[in-house]
Amino acid sequence: xxxxxxxxxxxxxxxxxxxxxxxxxxxxxxxxxxxxxxxxxxxxxxxxxxxxxxxxxxxxxxxxxxxxxxxxxxxxxxxxxxxxxxxxxxxxxxxxxxxxxxxxxxxxxxxxxxxxxxxxxxxxxxxxxxxxxxxxxxxxxxxxxxxxxxxxxxxxxxxxxxxxxxxxxxxxxxxxxxxxxxxxxxxxxxxxxxxxxxxxxxxxxxxxxxxxxxxxxxxxxxxxxxxxxxxxxxxxxxxxxxxxxxxxxxxxxxxxxxxxxxxxxxxxxxxxxxxxxxxxxxxxxxxxxxxxxxxxxxxxxxxxxxxxxxxxxxxxxxxxxxxx
Amino acid sequence: xxxxxxxxxxxxxxxxxxxxxxxxxxxxxxxxxxxxxxxxxxxxxxxxxxxxxxxxxxxxxxxxxxxxxxxxxxxxxxxxxxxxxxxxxxxxxxxxxxxxxxxxxxxxxxxxxxxxxxxxxxxxxxxxxxxxxxxxxxxxxxxxxxxxxxxxxxxxxxxxxxxxxxxxxxxxxxxxxxxxxxxxxxxxxxxxxxxxxxxxxxxxxxxxxxxxxxxxxxxxxxxxxxxxxxxxxxxxxxxxxxxxxxxx
Numbered sequence: 001x002x003x004x005x006x007x008x009x010x011x012x013x014x015x016x017x018x019x020x021x022x023x024x025x026x027x028x029x030x031x032x033x034x035x036x037x038x039x040x041x042x043x044x045x046x047x048x049x050x051x052x053x054x055x056x057x058x059x060x061x062x063x064x065x066x067x068x069x070x071x072x073x074x075x076x077x078x079x080x081x082x083x084x085x086x087x088x089x090x091x092x093x094x095x096x097x098x099x100x101x102x103x104x105x106x107x108x109x110x111x112x113x114x115x116x117x118x119x120x121x122x123x124x125x126x127x128x129x130x131x132x133x134x135x136x137x138x139x140x141x142x143x144x145x146x147x148x149x150x151x152x153x154x155x156x157x158x159x160x161x162x163x164x165x166x167x168x169x170x171x172x173x174x175x176x177x178x179x180x181x182x183x184x185x186x187x188x189x190x191x192x193x194x195x196x197x198x199x200x201x202x203x204x205x206x207x208x209x210x211x212x213x214x215x216x217x218x219x220x221x222x223x224x225x226x227x228x229x230x231x232x233x234x235x236x237x238x239x240x241x242x243x244x245x246x247x248x249x250x251x252x253x254x255x256x257x258x259x260x261x262x263x264x265x266x267x268x269x270x271x272x273x274x275x276x277x278x279x280x281x282x283x284x285x286x287x288x289x290x291x292x293x294x295x296x297x298x299x300x301x302x303x304x305x306x307x308x309x310x311x312x313x314x315x316x317x318x319x320x321x322x323x324x
Numbered sequence: 325x326x327x328x329x330x331x332x333x334x335x336x337x338x339x340x341x342x343x344x345x346x347x348x349x350x351x352x353x354x355x356x357x358x359x360x361x362x363x364x365x366x367x368x369x370x371x372x373x374x375x376x377x378x379x380x381x382x383x384x385x386x387x388x389x390x391x392x393x394x395x396x397x398x399x400x401x402x403x404x405x406x407x408x409x410x411x412x413x414x415x416x417x418x419x420x421x422x423x424x425x426x427x428x429x430x431x432x433x434x435x436x437x438x439x440x441x442x443x444x445x446x447x448x449x450x451x452x453x454x455x456x457x458x459x460x461x462x463x464x465x466x467x468x469x470x471x472x473x474x475x476x477x478x479x480x481x482x483x484x485x486x487x488x489x490x491x492x493x494x495x496x497x498x499x500x501x502x503x504x505x506x507x508x509x510x511x512x513x514x515x516x517x518x519x520x521x522x523x524x525x526x527x528x529x530x531x532x533x534x535x536x537x538x539x540x541x542x543x544x545x546x547x548x549x550x551x552x553x554x555x556x557x558x559x560x561x562x563x564x565x566x567x568x569x570x571x572x
Contacts, residue, residue, distance in 0.1 A: 073489070074452070074461075078456060099465065099480075099482035099483040102464070102465075105452075106451075106456075107453070107455060107456040107462065110421060110453035110454075113418065115416060115417075116417065116447075117538065118447045118449060132446065132546070133444065133445060134444055135341075136546055137341035138341060138543045138546070139543065139546050140540045141540070141541045141544070142540050142541065143539050144538050144539075145538075183492065184489055184491050185489060185491060186487075186489055187488040187490050188488045189485060189488075190485050191485040204571070229572060240502070241501070241502065247486070247501075247502055248483065248484055248486075250501075253446065254441065254443075254501060262569070262571040272337075282571075283569045283571050284552070296552075298552075299552045300553075300569070301552055301553060301555050301564060301565070302553070302554045302555070303555050303557075304554060305558070310558050314558045314562060317559055317562035318562055321572060
């Protein structure tokens with residue numbers, strides 16, 4: 001009772017920050033529910049990864065292995081995890097609401113006829129969890145009924161677990177997957193190439209909106225500021241829809257949710273759906289030539305100015321400030 | 325190709341959401357109801373597929389009688405017929421998915437396409453759950469869909485880029501924002517929609533366990549951010565970020 005299986009997502013041989021967030025949330029949940037936190041690494045070759053995650057405070061790591069787990073595919077992964085839930089008797093399965101978490105966890109929940117709470121921002125002491133609804137305009141306290149409960153956590157709502165000295169034991173498990181019933185085929189992954197920090201992991205995010213007017217302007221006007229600040233670059237939905245920047249830069253209700261130390265919104269009006277993706281940032285700065293823009297209602301510091309002048313100026317000023 | 329498009333009725337995205345003081349829900353007096361924007365994208369995609377190859381687009385919604393309005397809008401866009409699974413209670417994702425799976429078992433579509441999430445609930449669960457319940461492949465967050473006979477190739481918006489997966493029909497696709505731009509219903513379309521078949525069936529007659537397993541106990545307004553201040557210049561901005569906020 002109360003045991004939590006934490007799906008430890010990995011990419012290219014390492015764990016993204018979002019997985020460390022899942023570990024942290026899983027540890028909190030296990031502690032509150034009186035159970036153990038168990039990290040699960042699913043892969044064709046999980047041993048090294050399992051040894052790595054074992055240092056992050058969990059009670060145990062399960063290295064779940066099968067050739068069918070080489071690439072992420074929903075049906076094979078859901079099968080493997082569901083069988084593991086049955087064999088371990090875990091009460092909770094938890095993952096961060098990344099693209100994979102969002103794709104996989106509901107499938108797993110349905111397989112287990114288990115309720116699922118998506119994108120939670122807090123864990124209650126009484127078995128309830130809190131999650132945003134209506135683009136974050138309402139916070140719902142929800143409770144789940146059933147022997148198994150599935151949860152995805154908002155990546156920005158929990159800290160990242162830190163490694164310690166003690167390493168938890170690793171148990172090797174061969175995943176049970178009926179490959180004949182796994183019908184999905186991985187074809188390709190086109191990664192957006194960037195040397196910049198990842199949006200969901202950066203300390204500073206600088207986002208551009210429709211006000212930038214073109215993809216070229218993103219490059220020539222915004223990017224110098226982004227890079228001077230060592231920031232990740234984000235964008236409003238309007239900018240992505242207009243084709244200025246690729247889709248994976250979109251910050252918002254239906255894009256990425258970020259909560260960096262500093263969020264700079266440039267030429268972004270501040271629609272509710274955008275705010276849903278960044279209003280938990282510690283400090284928000286807005287630069288917009290329209291002083292009525294709703295973004296100024298959430299900005300800690302607002303500058304009403306023409307971004308085409310202000311942004312290059314700001315890059316210069318940041319450079320000077322760094323030199324001190 | 326027979327395409328089933330589940331849709332949901334939601335408050336218009338531009339609605340100012342107000343949580344009731346007793347936390348029981350949101351105030352609905354100022355709400356304009358629309359088809360969930362992601363489901364509209366699904367309808368549009370289904371219509372485009374029908375235009376390229378022969379087919380039938382069937383809409384289904386699970387809700388109150390008044391939700392017929394949204395079905396008629398979808399029919400006006402060009403869908404062929406609609407099913408209303410009638411219920412007066414709000415159901416959780418498992419129940420919704422269970423009902424949709426039952427409808428799919430009866431209708432036998434080649435493809436189920438629906439929005440990735442409803443903008444009121446933001447759960448992003450039903451498409452994946454339906455796929456699992458039917459034992460079908462799933463492609464979520466689709467930004468491009470192509471067919472070569474029975475083989476479907478989908479480009480998905482994922483963290484860090486675009487992923488391409490493929491599967492043989494039947495399957496479930498959930499739509500993301502950039503899959504297409506939905507058409508408006510034309511006046512002739514609206515007229516035709518009145519005569520298209522809209523069938524009603526009671527949710528509790530489909531043999532699906534509808535008892536809620538996920539329950540919303542209460543709703544609260546989110547914590548409000550403190551109002552900030554305007555600065556007069558870029559210099560002042562950088563200064564204040566450096567010395568006051570200490571973030572750069």
